[in-house]
Amino acid sequence: MNFQKYGAIILFALLIALSCQISKTEAAGVLEPASEENQVYLLQEQLLKMGYLQTSPTGYYGPATEGAVKEFQQDTGLGIDGRVGARTYKQLINVEQMARVVNGEARGETYEGKVAVASVILNRLESPGFPKTVSAVISQTNAFTCMDDGQYNLTPNHSAYQAVIDAFQGWDPSSGSVYYYNSSIATNEWIFTRSTVKRIGNHLFAR
Known part of the structure; x- marks a missing residue:
């Protein structure tokens, strides 16, 4: 059994978007305050359903989103910088x-x-x-x-x-x-x- 059997398992749009960004930037700060609105919106949706973001997605990478990313990084054993690079993406x-x-x-x-x-x-x-x-x-x-x-x-x-x-x-x-x-x-x-x-x-x- 492998993931190819489930064509539907393209986890969610955020991961696709981030994957594209990683190939362009080689994971040097994939998402951060200057990122595109649609990318940030998708990140915020994921942070919201995981319980890290307490407000509705806005597409703006402000203090609430940065804080949510930092909390996620801390909870999962990552370096804490508030940006979504390769390790945070993974x-x-x-x-x-x-x-x-x-x-x-x-x-x-x-x-x-x-x-x-x-x-x-x-x-x-x-x-x-x-x-x-x-x-x-x-x-x-x-x-x-x-x-x-x-x-x-x-x-x-x-x-x-x-x-x-x-x-x-x-x-x-x-x-x-x-x-x-x-x-x-x-x-x-x-x-x-x-x-x-x-x-x-x-x-x-x-x-």
């Missing part, structure tokens, strides 16, 4: 992709369960034998059910984004797990051989 993509997985995999779970799913993705990034980018981790064959059944394409709610941010900030309810599964519906015998760490809601978390 992190915006990471958070969006992870929130879609959390929403698709743990929408009916407790908030702790949502954070645990996000943590599994981050734990895989640090674990030998897994890819080293969020995109590669979530697109591994049969890694996440939501990638196969289309639920990845659903729009995440605010709690999915917040769960991802909490995971980035170090909360790991999974206690270092790199796997999780619902024992009542799992059909892959291999997953039952993994060492179970804990249960959170319907999911068993394992190493």
Whole structure:
């Protein structure tokens, strides 16, 4: 399974716009106070749905937008400069992709369960034998059910984004797990051989 199967997974217009800008500027301050209005508007829409911007998008990169970017950078472990360069752009993509997985995999779970799913993705990034980018981790064959059944394409709610941010900030309810599964519906015998760490809601978390 890979992203090409889902032609609809061109995450959102902001990421397309930023990608174009990065190719032109080589990521030297992609979005900042002097940026074009439509680019800023799309950034603000994303910051708003993630909970970082408290006002409606205006297209003006003023103090509120700069502050929201700085808060996002701080929460996700980036250098804080209030501009959207290559690393911030990449992190915006990471958070969006992870929130879609959390929403698709743990929408009916407790908030702790949502954070645990996000943590599994981050734990895989640090674990030998897994890819080293969020995109590669979530697109591994049969890694996440939501990638196969289309639920990845659903729009995440605010709690999915917040769960991802909490995971980035170090909360790991999974206690270092790199796997999780619902024992009542799992059909892959291999997953039952993994060492179970804990249960959170319907999911068993394992190493």
